Amino acid sequence: MCDFNSKNLGRCLCIITGASKGFGRSLAQQVPHILQAGSRVLLVARSALLLEELKTELENLTVPRGLVVHCVAADLSTTEGVATTLQAATRGNVNDFNHVLVINNAASLGAISQFSSFTDPAEVNAYISFNISSALALTAGVLQAFPKRPNLRRTVVNVSSVFAHKPLPRWVLYCTAKAARDMMFKVLATEETDVKVLSYSPGPMDTEMQEEIFRKTGVSHDLLPCQKPGAKLLNLVLDSNFPSGAHVDFFDQ
Ligand code: NAP
Numbered sequence: 001m002c003d004f005n006s007k008n009l010g011r012c013l014c015i016i017t018g019a020s021k022g023f024g025r026s027l028a029q030q031v032p033h034i035l036q037a038g039s040r041v042l043l044v045a046r047s048a049l050l051l052e053e054l055k056t057e058l059e060n061l062t063v064p065r066g067l068v069v070h071c072v073a074a075d076l077s078t079t080e081g082v083a084t085t086l087q088a089a090t091r092g093n094v095n096d097f098n099h100v101l102v103i104n105n106a107a108s109l110g111a112i113s114q115f116s117s118f119t120d121p122a123e124v125n126a127y128i129s130f131n132i133s134s135a136l137a138l139t140a141g142v143l144q145a146f147p148k149r150p151n152l153r154r155t156v157v158n159v160s161s162v163f164a165h166k167p168l169p170r171w172v173l174y175c176t177a178k179a180a181r182d183m184m185f186k187v188l189a190t191e192e193t194d195v196k197v198l199s200y201s202p203g204p205m206d207t208e209m210q211e212e213i214f215r216k217t218g219v220s221h222d223l224l225p226c227q228k229p230g231a232k233l234l235n236l237v238l239d240s241n242f243p244s245g246a247h248v249d250f251f252d253q
Contacts, residue, residue: 004033008035009031010099011099012100013100013101014039015044016028016041016105017138019043020045020046020054022207022226027105028041030230032061033061037064037065039064040096042072042088042089044106045106046073051071077129085138086141097152099154102142102157103157104157106130107130107159112213132184135158155197156196156197157200157233162249181199189245196237198236198237198242198244199248201247202232202233205224205229224250229250236248
C-alpha cells in the first residue's frame, strides 16, 4: 500500500471508468484508502465478472467503514452505456457527498495504421465516439447532477498520454483522441472555475493495452507497474495544487 500521509478525499463519490483491468483497476484498489466513511465508488467497464470480483475485494477492505461499491457493466462506446453509467452515478441524494471525483480512464488503442488508410468515416467516428464523446458526455452529466455548491469539491481527471502532444506515425487515432481530450478538459477548467481538472499521463504501464501495442507494432517498452503512476495521480488529487486544466506526467518532477 502506498503512503498517502493520512490525507483523504472526504466523503466522496468516485467514478472510475475502465475499472475492470489495468490502470483503472489499480486506481480502484488504491482509492478506498483515501476515502472517508460513507463514500461510494462506481466501477465502470464492460466486463461484469471482473468488476464483481473487484467489488468483493474492495468490500473486504477494513477501511473506510461503510464504503459502498457499485459495478456498472456498460459499454461506453454506446449512448446507452453512457446513460446507464450516468443513471448509476446520480442515483441517491446528491447531498450525501462533499466531493465528486470523476476519473475518465477508459480508452482504446484503436487501429495503428497509416494516415491514408483511414478512409472509412464510420471507423473513425466509432473510435472518437468512445474515446472522446463518451468522456465529455459522462463528465457533463455528472457535473450537471452535482452542480456547484458550498462545501462540494468537484474533481475531474482525464487519463492522458504523452501522445496528446507528441505525434507518432501510424497512431493518428490514439494521438488525436488524447490531444482532443486534453483540450476538452482545458475548456472545462476555464469554464467552471470551481472544478479542479487534471490531465494525467501515467507513463508506459504493464497492462493489456501494452500487450496490444506489442502485438500490433512489435515494439516493447520498459513498463511500470500500474500502482506507481496510480499513487502519484491520487497524491496529486489529494494535494490539489496543480493549476486546473494542467497536463501532468508521471515523470515530471
Ligand atoms: P487497458 O488495459 O486496455 O484497460 C482499458 C480499460 O477500459 C479496461 O478496464 C476496459 O474494460 C475498459 N474499456 C475498454 N473499452 C471499453 C468500453 N467500450 N466501454 C467501457 N469500458 C471500456 O488499458 P490501460 O493500459 O489500463 O489504460 C488505461 C488508460 O491509461 C487509458 O486511457 C490509456 O490510454 C492510458 N495510458 C495507458 C498507458 C499504458 O502504457 N498502458 C500509457 C499512457 C496512457 P472492459 O474491457 O471490461 O470494458
